[in-house]
Amino acid sequence: MELRESLKQGLERLLASGRVKIRENGSWLASLEDFDYEVREKAGAILLHLWSPEGTLVRRVIGIDADEDGRLALKVTRFGHTRPDRLEFVCREREPESGQLRREQFRARFSEMLARQFPDESVSSLTSASDLEHSLSGNYVRGILMARNRGTAIMAAAPGESSATYDALLTFGLLWLDRSRYRKSRQPIGGLRLFFPEGSGNVIAHRVKAVSPSMTVELYEYDTATRRTLRIDPRDAGNVKSWLVPRRELEGTLAQAREAIEPICRLNPAAITAEPIPGTSEVALRFRGLLFARWGPDGAFFGIGSERALTPATRPELERLVRKLETQRSPLASSSQGPLYRAQAERWLESLVIADAARIDARIDLRFLYAQVPAISAGDRGIIDLLGITRDGRLVIMELKASEDVQLLMQAIDYWLRVRRHQEQG
Known part of the structure; x- marks a missing residue:
């Protein structure tokens, strides 16, 4: 009776302070936005029922782990399970970022997509929580699909992500496959399935060609409107159009700059190198990799942070800069913490x-x-x-x-x- 009242009071306080979000075992339950709730006692157990237009959830409450300003954390169990879970209620001020919330909303839809695409398999787990210890990003939804005698690692990118997030899906998918194989012992994890919105998988399909044929990696794109998935062939989708800048173009830029840059290079031939700046008609001069001068159609300039035109009057300043680099950007420098050393x-x-x-x-x-x-x-x-x-x-x-x-x-x-x-x- 005391637990029931404490739970009701805690929820009432949170809801009185404004909008409340819910997460279970670290994952936000986006389907329970604007939820209603009921706390009741049945056969000596305290049951918490949550529902919204998008979903419902019932848990047995074992205890309250934390009841502090803006947060209520409960120890709960699911029906048929003995291992406790963690259910948290967090006020609006501590709600997740829009990207995290979007991924949690997608997680619920993704589960439906999987059930439609793979009716003979079941979802063993599905989360978007990050796992920094094992380099697993929170930018993706990941889980395991279980068949009769083997499992498959799955990872999906939600709609609205950046192109960099989609392009990195294969990397994190392979990390998740390795982690899944390490964790599972009862049934083997056979391969990996990756899911992404239509039109966002060209780089993924391009890169998967380098994966060993002995490893099964399947690619699926989905329609964000119909939520239907389609397996794609990397040979058809992975033709990334690319081109290399001919070396003769770069050599031509160096030839134009040679008369102006050779006197600078002679200040320390062993440490100073010259290279064309891609996409421009300029040449960069670097001291052990650090850009300190450049040449272009408007002349030569030098400086770190702020530039000055190289003229006969400023030539001594350039020489002093090179001497400073010789002492501070060197394996023999007295300190490896200086900005010139670390840059x-x-x-x-x-x-x-x-x-x-x-x-x-x-x-x-x-x-x-x-x-x-x-x-x-x-x-x-x-x-x-x-x-x-x-x-x-x-x-x-x-x-x-x-x-x-x-x-x-x-x-x-x-x-x-x-x-x-x-x-x-x-």
Whole structure:
């Protein structure tokens, strides 16, 4: 009786403060927007019934874990289950962001889509909660579909997401497949199914071509209006139109700039490199990867943060800047915490690799190793960090990161597929 009254009072306080959201085990229950509720006692158990025009939920309440300002957390169980769940009520001020709420609303619809598409399989779990420990993003809905003797990992992207979110679906789907196989022991997890709105899966279909044939990855697009899904063939949907900027164009830009930039490069030939800036008629001058000067049709400029035109009068300032870089952007610098040391770390790494690529792979042909190669596709101006070949003619793509990045491998694969396609076409 005491639990029943405490529960009713807690809910009344929250509802009196305004709009209330509900989440269970960390997932927002978007179908219970603007809910009504009933608390009753039956056979000694306290039952909580929630309902709205979009859904209903009944749970047995075991206890109240937290009743604080703007939040009520309950320990509950489902009928037929003994393991307790966590049901939380949160006031409007602490409601989820619009993207999170949209994904939770999609999660409920996605469950219906799965039931229609796979009537002989059942949804074992479905969530959009993030799992940072295992690099699982909250931008997607993920779960398991169970058949009679095996399961399938599933992941879906909701409507209204960014193109970057759709493009990254394969990466997080493979992570979820690996995690699902690790967790499940009773029934094996056979493969992966990915779901995305119509017209958003070209990059996914393009990248899945690099996945081993021994791994089953199925792609499905869905109609946001009818909620019907259709399996697609990556060979039909994954033709991403792309083009590479010819090397002769970049060499032509360097030739135009040579007379102006050679005196700058001579200030420290071992550390200063010159490279064309993709999409422009300019040349960048970098000191161990850090941009400190540039040349263009309007002349040469130098400076970090703010630029000055290079003239005979400002030449001493340029020389002082280079000497400062020699001492502060060096492996022998007294501190590795200075801004000049830490800036553009990936470019510094790139300069080290291109200076002696044999440290990465002794087979690389240094005569044909190029940095910052534009690999453009519709809607994406990609830049390949390093492009080259081995001495026996094998294609080499290097994607460099100075810190952990879950997209590292897939980004490199994407570039490799683009260049390989052009190589095959001659």
